[in-house]
Amino acid sequence: MIPLSVPNIIGNEWEYVKDCLDTGWISSAGEYVNKFELAIKDYTGSKYAIACMNGTAGLHISLNLANIGSDDIVIAPNLTFVATLNSISYTGAQIILIDAFNDSWQIDVNLIQKWLEKNTETKIINGKPTTFQKSSGKKIGAIVPVYVLGGFVEIDKLLKISYKYGIPLIEDSTEALGSFKNKKHAGTFGLTGVISFNGNKIISTGGGGMILTDNEKIAIKAKHITTTAKKDPLHYFHDEIGYNYRLVNILAAIGLGQIEKFSTILKRKKEIDFIYRSELSGIADIKFQKNSASSNPNCWLFTFRTKKMSKLLNYLNSKGIQSRPLWTPMNRLPMYSKLNYISENDYSNQLYEECISIPSSSNLKQSDQEIVVSAIKNFYNK
Ligand SMILES: Cc1ncc(COP(=O)(O)O)c(C=O)c1O
Incomplete structure (x- = not known):
């Protein structure tokens, strides 16, 4: 089986994990957490980076620190992994789903703008909209x-909306480590951004996450609340209901080993993307995700669009080439099917029916990529 997207352990991961095991620092305290946070902070250019147990x-926690609760509405894409919506649901907020753009597959910011214009009113409270x-x-x-897939959302328009209406952006940049726009990293534009180190991500700690923010108060609070809100470590005095959302030292050790090799991993991802685009462009009805000119995406998971997705998916999987459709859109999941879904053309469902992700691990061998390409060409008789 040629896998879809698996971890690539090529650095000091073994050595750092051994150090944790040798010294007994395997759990929720230890220097690797600090080192990993520092490395992500430096790489992304975020002022603060707070490790947590997953994206x-x-x-x-980001939504919690933006004071989101049951009196709020949160706007989110219909085309996403379920965790985006689940994390909002934990706060009790109501969710409005927005359709995707047909070409970039990202949330349609024009629909957000139209919905806000028609359905909301803005007041100035404490000097703020x-x-x-x-x-x-x-x-x-x-x-x-x-x-989506590490590509860029229309962040400039979103920032304008955020400013005009006084609505904070919590960026789900979980898939976007290594994605930049005009040299600014995904997840560093809004109030917070979040990175995931899940097993299938561009680098992995097995499971893990990082909150990015430039806001000092949010950063301090995020660290506090993800580590059980412990004020006094001797007397175990906790000053509010916190969460045990810590990233443990042994996983941070893996993360440090991974981020130290990130330039090699990212370079390989871009090569893989370049080869797929060159080999598959012009074949049948294949179309690629569109990225804006000023963005430099991480090319995390190669995905293309074809009306024959379903048949191609079965064909590739039967040949031992692990492939996957995009996520079932949120409005098709039982717990989210009654949400208000704002759409003019229901592109997110069309994208789900037509998009296929193919093997893109950064340790994908050139010979295996050739096998994938020729299987796709065979399928279309090219
Ligand atoms: C778009 C999106 N949001 C949220 C998450 C959640 O991250 P995690 O699996 O680390 O909890 C993921 C990845 O798994 C994701 O792809």
Whole structure:
């Protein structure tokens, strides 16, 4: 089987993990957590980086620190991995789903703008714009854009919306480590951004996450609340209900080994992307995800669009080439099917029916990539 997207252990991971085991620092305290946070902070250019146990926890805490609760509405894409919506649901907020752009597959910011214009009113409260849904009086508490497959959302337009309506952005940049726009890293534009180190991500700690923010207060609070809100380590005095969302030292040790090799991993991802694009362009009805000119995406998981997706998926999997459709859109999942879904053309469902992801691990051998390419060409008789 040629796998879809697996970890690539090529650095000091073994040595660092052995150090944890040798010294007994395997759990929730230890220097690797600090070192990993520092490395991600430096790489992304974020002022602060706070490690946590996974991306979902990072999103939950971010929403929590943006004061999102059951009186709020949060705007999110219909085309995403379920964790985006789950993390919002944990806060009790109501969710508005927005369709995707047909070409970039990212949240359609024009639909957000239209929906806000028609359905909300903005008041100045404590000197700041604050936006409420006219019908329910609920506050629009946050927008959670997702960098689908590590590509860039229309961040400039989102920032304008955020500023005009006073709605914070919590960036689900879980898939976007290594993606930049005009040299600024994904997840560093909004109030917070979140990176995931899940097993299939561009680098992995097995499971892990990182909250990025430039806001000192949020950073301090994020560290505090993800580590059980312990004020006094001797007397175990906790000053609020916190979470045990820590990234443990042994996983941070793996993360440090991974990020130290990130330039090699990222370079290989881009080579893989370049080869697939060159080999597959012009074949039948194949179309690629469109990225804006000023963005430099991480090419995390190679995905293309074809009306024959379903048949091709079965064909490739039967040949031992692991392939996958995009996520079932949120409005098709039982727990989210009754949410208000804002769409004019339902592109997210078309994309789900037509997009296929193919092997893109950074340790994919050249000979295996050739096998994938020729299988796809064979399928289309090219
Ligand atoms: C778009 C998106 N959001 C959220 C997550 C959640 O991250 P994690 O699996 O680290 O909880 C993931 C990845 O798994 C994801 O792809």
